Amino acid sequence: MQLKQDFFTQLPGFYSQVTPQGLTDPKWIGWSRDAAHLVGLSQPTESLLAQLAGNKSIDGACYYSQVYSGHQFGGYSPQLGDGRSILIGEAQGPEGSWDVALKGSGLTPYSRQGDGRAVLRSAIREFLISEALYHLHVPTTRALAVIGSTTPVWREQRETAAITVRLAKSHLRFGHFEYFCHSENGSNEKLTQLLHFTIKQHYPHLSCDKAGYKAWFIQVVKDTAKMIAHWQAIGFAHGVMNTDNMSILGDSFDFGPFAFLDTFKEDFICNHSDPQGRYAFNQQPGVGLWNLQRLAQALTPLIASDDLIYALNTYQTELVQHYLCLMRNKLGLYQPYLKRESQAQDDEDLALIGELMKLMQESQLDHTLTWRQFGQITPTQQHVCLRDDFVAKNDFDTWYLRYQNRVGVIDNIEQWQGLRDRANPQYILRNFLAQEAIEAAENGDFSVLEQLHQVLQRPFDEQVNMSAYSRKPTPEEAGIIMSCSS
Template identity: 65%
Template sequence: MRFKQDFFEQLTGFYSQVYPQPISNPHWLGWSDDAAALIGLSKPNDELLMQLSANHAADGASYYAQVYSGHQFGGYTPRLGDGRSIILGEAIGPHYAWDVALKGGGPTPYSRMGDGRAVMRSAVREFLISEALAALHVPTSRALAVIGSDLPVWREGQETAAITVRLAKSHIRFGHFEYFSYTEKGNNAKLKQLADFTISQHFPHLSTDKAGYIQWFNEVVAATAKMIAHWQSIGFAHGVMNTDNMSILGDSFDFGPFAFLDTFKEDFICNHSDHEGRYAFGQQPGVGFWNLQRLAQALTPLIASDDLVQALNQYQRYLVDHYLLLMEQKLGLAEVKFAQEPSLTDEAIAEQQKQDLQLVGEFTTLLETNQLDYTNSLRRFGELDVSSQKSSLRDDMVDVAKFDHWFARYQQRVGKVDDVANWQRDRNAVNPKYILRNYLAQEAIIAIEEQGDNSKLVQLHQLLRHPFNQHPTMEDFAKRPPEWGQGLIMSCSS
């Protein structure tokens, strides 16, 4: 790896230098060729294993933990920081420089009496979800590898430590700006320094003046809305949308008790600590807006309130427009709007969008009331002949009459399809057959815990690299979960 150290060199006082502690008997559990290519690496080797397990120093690495704060479940925590993640620097790749962080690298000044370790189960889950979301074309941080060990750690009981090697275009979070606006109250010089660095590094087309700040916040609002639109379209629940887990770039970030929907439920909660359902699946769009409001408050020393409000007022439009675009593609509606009716006025387009949103909403309601699997139901559109009344979608329904009423309106909206096979291929290109169901991840984790066998992890990772393909020998991975695996709720412990 070739590093540059822009954050470390330009933002003294925004981190603490701290060296990771090695894990014993390190071994590769998972490796991502796709993530490796982002920073110019090829295959794993023994020396890289020793570097990424903190047993050897990596040439050019600085090793530091960032300081930030955040709103956690709605309450402000003045000082958080990287409690178990240590950043090596920015690895220079063919197209971008990616932060490399050892998540689970040992204690830092921000560990709050913790051991700074990650347990194997959480490290495996973060590795899998980072790469799975990337393959689904969702903005996300990445995972280069997960490294196991025989180092004991204690949570509910004794477990073993592991390290996820995370790649991120930036580790700057909403909570960074909150820290220098609230916790270090009145330190506007550092707040401005952080904003200027963020813009110059990640928004280089913008200026670091009043106009640039306004446009920057607008772009953060848009990127956040689009990320959440992606989550809602694929049925992904993040589980812990605290402001310290919100990337300033609008990338999915800091995974804990996440889950994909099995049976569609708007109020699905995947985090057993979320007793009130603050971060339930259907609450994510509203939480995204709430988090942006907290960021806006932190930026008031740099951006006028009126300008912040004007940007925030665009969030709903960004969210709905992008969600609708994704869902129109999934249901086969997108081609109709402009291609066949290029003379539509803005008012007519807005009305069409409203009707499409209603059509999508009624479809997800059908899934919920009939207790159907979200991913598998969308995949059914790849089998659909729109001109026919017969479909596997209809066969899945209990309330057939309501489905027939919806389907008649859907057929009218789609119109005539001349090339059914091509239309079906287009649906399969955007509706995945395979997702990271929690029970599949759990089976891979159990195999490692009980037999020391990572073959299920490797197999699952390879499958999720190509989630839209058929994979005839892997059909079981697309089935609804067994009873024990339905709607698993996960722990925050790591």
């Protein structure tokens, strides 16, 4: 890898230099070929293994952990930082540069009471979800690899340490701006420095002045709204939407107790540590705005209040419009088949979508499989087998007639259905599938992880002999709930 060190050289005082704690008997557990391409790599070699495991230095690397703060479950923590992640720099690839982080590489000044390690199960889950979301076209960080070891760590029981090699266009979080606003005793020097670095690195078309600041924050608001619209459309629950887990670029970031919906339940909670449901599935849009408001508060020394409010007011419109676009694609309501939508039509389509989701919840239907099956029907069919899955069949009939009237006449049914198949995946990373891969890996069998990873790279395709990866979970499998333990 060719590394540059823009963050390290331009922002002294924004991090602490650290030394990775190596792994005993490191071994490759998972490897993403297309993520490797992003940073100019091809094969997972033994030399690279030693380097990314923290056992051997990397030419051009500067090892450091960033400092930031954040709102965690609504309460402000004045200093957090990378407690178990060490950055080595920005790797140069054919499509730009990517931050490279060794997540789980040992103690840092920000580890607090932790040991700075990640365990194999959490490393595998982060690897799989990063790559799964990417192939579902959801904005996300990437994962290059998982490295396992025999290094012992203790959680509820003895486990082994592992590292996820994370790639991100940026590791800057909302919490960075909160920290340098609230910890500088009224001085705006570092906050200004951070904002200028962010704009120059990631928004080079903008100027570092009042107009540029306003345009930048508007873009942050819109990117965040788009990310959450993707989550809601695909049925993804992040689980820990603290402001220190929010990427300034609108990428899905810092995965812990995430889950995709199995049975559709709008108030689904995927995090055992969140009994009140602050980060429940249906709360994510509101939390996204709340987090942006905390970011706006941190930016008040630099950006006029009217400009911040203006930007925040674009959130709902951006979220709804992007969600509508994604959901219309799932339903087959898209150009060139339909006329330009009006506000009245937007409202009608939102009601149509909402009523279908309500019927799905009442009938306890699987979210992903129901949408996939829906993609197989044509609006000219008067009776569809999907109808039999709904408890309130008369209500479904009423809804389906409205849907038929909305779609109208489709000239090229085959093309129309094909487009819907590209919007409704067959395969998602269900918790029970991840657990099967984890248990096999813990027993030394990495083939289950490799096969699952391969399936998730083609989520919209019908894959031969892969029906086990698209089935509904059993009641026991559906009951798997994760916590923030790593």
